[in-house]
Amino acid sequence: MNTHTLYLTSTDAGGTYTEPTIELFDLTQLSLDLSEVYSNIFPDYLAINWGDESGLEEPDITIFRDYKTQSIYPEIRKGASPVFFNTPFKHIFFPSKTALKKSITMRVNVGYINGSTTKFTIPLNVRTEGYHQTVEDLDLLNVSMLDNEDSNSIFTYLTKKDNFVIQNHDDLDIEYNSVGSLNLSSYEDTSLQSINETQSLLSAVTDPVGAEDKFKFITNVTDESATWSTDFWGYANRAVINFSGTSYNATGFNDNNNVTLISPRHGISVAHFDNDPETNDVVFFYDHTTGNSISATIVDATDIGDDLIVMRFNRDMSTATTSTGAAGNLKLYKLPQFDNEVISHKYPVITQGGNFIFDSDHYAGVGTPRIINHTSVSRGFQGELLTRISRSVTVDLGPQGMPDYRLTNVSPILSSFNLSLSGLSSGDSGGPIFIPYDNELLLLGIWRTAAIAAGGLRNFGNDEIQKSINAGMVTVGNTEGYTLSTVRLS
Numbered sequence: 203m204n205t206h207t208l209y210l211t212s213t214d215a216g217g218t219y220t221e222p223t224i225e226l227f228d229l230t231q232l233s234l235d236l237s238e239v240y241s242n243i244f245p246d247y248l249a250i251n252w253g254d255e256s257g258l259e260e261p262d263i264t265i266f267r268d269y270k271t272q273s274i275y276p277e278i279r280k281g282a283s284p285v286f287f288n289t290p291f292k293h294i295f296f297p298s299k300t301a302l303k304k305s306i307t308m309r310v311n312v313g314y315i316n317g318s319t320t321k322f323t324i325p326l327n328v329r330t331e332g333y334h335q336t337v338e339d340l341d342l343l344n345v346s347m348l349d350n351e352d353s354n355s356i357f358t359y360l361t362k363k364d365n366f367v368i369q370n371h372d373d374l375d376i377e378y379n380s381v382g383s384l385n386l387s388s389y390e391d392t393s394l395q396s397i398n399e400t401q402s403l404l405s406a407v408t409d410p411v412g413a414e415d416k417f418k419f420i421t422n423v424t425d426e427s428a429t430w431s432t433d434f435w436g437y438a439n440r441a442v443i444n445f446s447g448t449s450y451n452a453t454g455f456n457d458n459n460n461v462t463l464i465s466p467r468h469g470i471s472v473a474h475f476d477n478d479p480e481t482n483d484v485v486f487f488y489d490h491t492t493g494n495s496i497s498a499t500i501v502d503a504t505d506i507g508d509d510l511i512v513m514r515f516n517r518d519m520s521t522a523t524t525s526t527g528a529a530g531n532l533k534l535y536k537l538p539q540f541d542n543e544v545i546s547h548k549y550p551v552i553t554q555g556g557n558f559i560f561d562s563d564h565y566a567g568v569g570t571p572r573i574i575n576h577t578s579v580s581r582g583f584q585g586e587l588l589t590r591i592s593r594s595v596t597v598d599l600g601p602q603g604m605p606d607y608r609l610t611n612v613s614p615i616l617s618s619f620n621l622s623l624s625g626l627s628s629g630d631s632g633g634p635i636f637i638p639y640d641n642e643l644l645l646l647g648i649w650r651t652a653a654i655a656a657g658g659l660r661n662f663g664n665d666e667i668q669k670s671i672n673a674g675m676v677t678v679g680n681t682e683g684y685t686l687s688t689v690r691l692s
Contacts, residue, residue: 224326401613404435417567420445427494430490447534455475463532471632473510499517536687539665548574557628596657599624
């Protein structure tokens with residue numbers, strides 16, 4: 203999906219403005235920014251006609267900002283203009299199914315308490331994406347001379363957009379299989395399945411904005427037990443949204459670091475908390491049904507690089523008993539497997555955290571990753587083609603108190619859900635990020651960097667990362683021969 207931001211400005215209350223024609227290519231999300239519209243006289247009415255068949259949008263006019271539920275950041279950045287002027291309004295425009303260009307007229311009216319109305323007219327052309335928009339510029343990578351009487355050639359090009367490799371030739375008799383793309387894979391089916399499953403998981407959720415308890419999934423955490431919160435937005439679907447395979451308490455830790463199970467004997471966490479985890483520390487997991495604790499002592503731990511630690515436990519967590527002596531029930535997570543690059547916002551993810559807006563990391567929301575296995579191509583000193591695959595992924599979180607436009611980038615059917623944690627901060631590191639798929643959660647990674655509206659992690663779906671984790675399991679002890687359980691998504 204393409205994006206475009208439209209900035210409207212005015213200098214007084216009243217007047218008519220006609221903007222230059224805007225060219226939109228293919229499916230496009232337009233963000234309407236009204237922060238520079240005149241507001242010295244208070245506006246008391248806003249109407250947006252997007253120009254398509256969506257009907258008239260008349261947002262509620264909010265005079266005051268509620269800092270308990272709304273971010274102060276827009277006010278800091280843009281000044282104390284009306285709340286609804288500092289909030290971008292977003293709309294998705296679809297190209298015509300029968301024509302190369304669809305021309306429409308968008309209109310915005312702003313009414314003021316003195317009776318004046320400012321009117322904006324914005325012509326739009328929504329064009330069906332052509333080949334140039336698909337690939338952008340081409341770089342010539344190679345010319346291969348053919349051994350034939352006409353000295354024909356095969357030309358290999360690299361596209362500026364998405365790093366597609368394209369071959370062309372000047373001999374009609376040549377038959378060969380296309381190289382295809384360095385990063386293109388058929389993720390459509392698995393992406394669609396994940397989107398539909400996520401929509402199903404969220405469909406019955408009451409909008410939790412402003413209600414902290416709706417985001418909190420575990421409470422009353424002690425060495426003996428914890429309570430899985432019935433107020434949590436995902437509680438009704440805990441058969442899928444199963445967090446029992448991540449620890450939420452430990453003895454010997456100095457920080458709020460989580461450990462997540464990747465085999466019956468092994469867990470994984472971030473390395474940047476000094477000495478957390480380490481040998482002889484005790485971590486506590488919580489039974490999926492009862493909430494009773496299941497403890498495990500770390501008998502060895504190793505830093506595998508990439509800010510990751512793999513550890514071995516003193517007992518098999520798939521058969522370990524709870525603090526009451528009853529049989530335990532913990533989740534052992536599978537990892538996704540990505541064979542090549544995945545474009546941004548292809549999958550929804552369920553994220554844990556909460557230190558940014560709440561008081562601990564015992565909260566969960568929804569986000570979406572940017573490019574996975576980002577592939578870059580360059581030339582070496584000898585002219586050789588070099589390919590680099592990034593091990594890192596950034597996950598976008600939506601702004602608190604607003605519809606999650608990042609989920610809209612994943613699919614329009616997720617656009618109405620507002621379940622973002624909005625940001626991360628110190629203490630959220632080690633929290634897991636999951637892709638809902640095939641009625642379970644696939645462990646995409648664990649938080650290692652924090653930011654407002656985003657966070658960073660190592661991509662557990664990357665083949666090299668998986669090799670490092672498997673090697674770490676051997677280093678700490680793996681007489682059972684456990685290997686990572688993976689699900690191929692391409």
